[in-house]
Amino acid sequence: MATKPKSHGIDAAFTRSVLKGSQIEPSYSGALSFMRRKYTKDLVGADIAITGVPFDLSVSNRPGTRFGPEAIRKASAQHAWGPVWPWRFDPFDTLAAIDYGDCVFDWGAPQDAPLAIERHISEVISTGTASLVLGGDHFITYPVLKAYAAKFGPIGLVQFDAHRDVEPDEGGRMDHGTMFNLAVREGIIDPQRTVQVGIRTCFDGEETYGMTIMYADAVHAAPAEEIAATILSTVGDGPTYLTFDIDCLDPSTAPGTGTPVPGGLTSYEALAIIRALKGLDPVGMDVVEVSPPFDHAEMTSNAAAMIAAELLCLKAWARGARAAS
Ligand code: MN
Ligand code: MN
Numbered sequence: 001m002a003t004k005p006k007s008h009g010i011d012a013a014f015t016r017s018v019l020k021g022s023q024i025e026p027s028y029s030g031a032l033s034f035m036r037r038k039y040t041k042d043l044v045g046a047d048i049a050i051t052g053v054p055f056d057l058s059v060s061n062r063p064g065t066r067f068g069p070e071a072i073r074k075a076s077a078q079h080a081w082g083p084v085w086p087w088r089f090d091p092f093d094t095l096a097a098i099d100y101g102d103c104v105f106d107w108g109a110p111q112d113a114p115l116a117i118e119r120h121i122s123e124v125i126s127t128g129t130a131s132l133v134l135g136g137d138h139f140i141t142y143p144v145l146k147a148y149a150a151k152f153g154p155i156g157l158v159q160f161d162a163h164r165d166v167e168p169d170e171g172g173r174m175d176h177g178t179m180f181n182l183a184v185r186e187g188i189i190d191p192q193r194t195v196q197v198g199i200r201t202c203f204d205g206e207e208t209y210g211m212t213i214m215y216a217d218a219v220h221a222a223p224a225e226e227i228a229a230t231i232l233s234t235v236g237d238g239p240t241y242l243t244f245d246i247d248c249l250d251p252s253t254a255p256g257t258g259t260p261v262p263g264g265l266t267s268y269e270a271l272a273i274i275r276a277l278k279g280l281d282p283v284g285m286d287v288v289e290v291s292p293p294f295d296h297a298e299m300t301s302n303a304a305a306m307i308a309a310e311l312l313c314l315k316a317w318a319r320g321a322r323a324a325s
Helices: 065-076 110-125 138-152 179-185 216-221 224-235 267-275 299-318
Strands: 048-053 097-102 130-135 155-160 189-199 212-215 240-245 284-288
Touching: 048 065, 048 110, 048 299, 065 130, 065 284, 065 299, 110 130, 110 138, 130 138, 130 299, 138 155, 138 179, 138 240, 138 284, 155 179, 155 224, 179 189, 189 216, 189 224, 212 216, 212 224, 216 267, 224 267, 240 299, 267 299, 284 299
Parallel strands: 048 097, 048 130, 130 284, 155 189, 155 240, 189 212, 240 284
Antiparallel strands: none
16 A cells, blocks of 8 residues: 655645744645745744745846745745755754745845845844745845844854955955955944955955955865864854855856855855864854846756755754654
8 A cells, every 4th residue: 555755735834833843845846935834924923933025136247036035935946855964853843933924125125125124134133033034135134134244243154255354345245255344344344253265356455354265176175074073163152043045056066146256165165164163152144145037947046045045954963952763
């Protein structure tokens, strides 16, 4: 007699009554949310809120990341099946996670967007819920970090990226290539507790600010465990935010992004580093710069969804999740 896999169902995004656990739904069917989590604005009991920030007006080159959150949600349906390899547990057995929907702003008043994003995140984290933001271009991390810094003080930053995003800027602009310069000068992030991974660009006027920079060649040459050890020792025990700019990945892995740079990480390399970061419990996280109009076969949104899923595994691990023996 044929046996059915457990928990077949449909539309968990609006039919589920509990925040934890997973059910199997066909990836082509059912209401989409990030990994079929419940769509709700109710933060009560939520450990983490996944939320989209579809803003792409700060890019230097190709736009399109406003379509990132919906593409990552769609791609995530392919991974919302329960246990995640090689963690071998379902992060949602440990983390009560919701899809908080998207941040809204007036397209006719883009100058108001940063404050709208900061308030959106403040709203989430004021309750003790963490956020996992789906971008949007990388500038959005700046108002997100402002909300976190208001709560935690200057925070440590783990940045996966091809670019350092610290080009000179006097402020008052929206630019996805300069905001970590502003974040340092404004005391939002602690440069001594900041590590940038996968960097393979350089710009005039960039200063190190005391950040730890792991260039792509060094990342390719070292085992994931070694890179993770440097990350962990740099950020230490204080509050730490993790931001993943998808252009850290090589364009052969993630072509759908605004400023692609050859010579980057494979999805395997990036995931191996994330898996080796066990013990890190970021106060907030994001995956940004996914630009679906430049994607092919959902390669980029698929990679972003998997990275986001494994970042949740990392957080679940820090909260005690372990493989069933
Ligand atoms: Mn970036
Ligand atoms: Mn970048």
